[in-house]
Amino acid sequence: MSMDGKTVLITGATSGIGKETAKGIASLGATVVFTTRDKERGEKIRQTLIHETRNPNIEVLFCDLASFESIRKCSEEFLQKHDTLQVLMNNAGVVDYHRRISKDGIENMFAVNYLAPFLLTNLLLETLKKSAPARIVNLTSGLHSGTIHFEDLQFNTGFSGMKVYAHSKLAIILWTRLLAEKLKGTGVTVNCLNPGMSRTNLGRDAGWFSAKMFQLLGKAPSVAAHTLIYLASAPEIETITGEYFEKNTVKKTKPETYDMVAARKLWDISANLVK
């Protein structure tokens, strides 16, 4: 199916699942804008994607998702050039082995995996509404678990890489469900997905064991990208919103991912954090 005439913004398409998704979507004819945190590397990847897909409409934007200022600049730059946005894919993500702090002094996984999509989406929301039908696609993980750690959202104590990663991905699901409620009637849908374990760079900072696990057990990123491309393009899901997908199918998730009281509380705290 063609995505001719549509504009798609993908965060973190410099490796892994995001890169394969950018390739797949560019092959469908869309204008693809992707973010990088290394301008030179981003430009090389842009050239490769143009060569591989024969689609010249591929652009790269600098964005460090661990910085609110950089996210704001990136959205401004996008809006200077584009009046419409049919698909926003919040793909970029990180797993840290040791606790790290973002440019804004926030625990890095909470900042990059959850607050960055929260802020970027908010900055682009009016343009998405103007471009409706439009879609927001958020990356979560099958590892999402627990409840929101309101007493210490940034794990000042009790940090463990996988636990904090899982927490950031739970936050994504709650936010997706609440945003879907808020966007009812606008023609903008928002869903999240678990791409499944894939051989990407994701585990590289999470210690030798995790990195090996990703490489040994993961599927190819081009396969993991199928669900992202499906969520961006499939006509049969145009009105589905607020759901969690695995392998192109809506899946029920744990009861705590439907806790809208927690979702609202998290929303208010997040809005304060990103100012």
Ligand SMILES: NC(=O)c1ccc[n+]([C@@H]2O[C@H](COP(=O)([O-])OP(=O)(O)OC[C@H]3O[C@@H](n4cnc5c(N)ncnc54)[C@H](OP(=O)(O)O)[C@@H]3O)[C@@H](O)[C@H]2O)c1
């Ligand atoms: N791989 C899996 O098994 C798996 C399973 C479930 C969910 N996921 C999710 O899938 C998504 C894609 O991950 P992946 O597996 O493809 O990992 P990946 O190969 O490590 O790609 C992650 C992307 O995010 C970018 N990124 C990370 N931190 C950033 C920052 N501070 N600012 C800007 N960009 C940043 C990376 O940029 P650089 O290239 O500069 O590092 C890269 O482009 C993530 O949300 C991840 O949580 C992956």
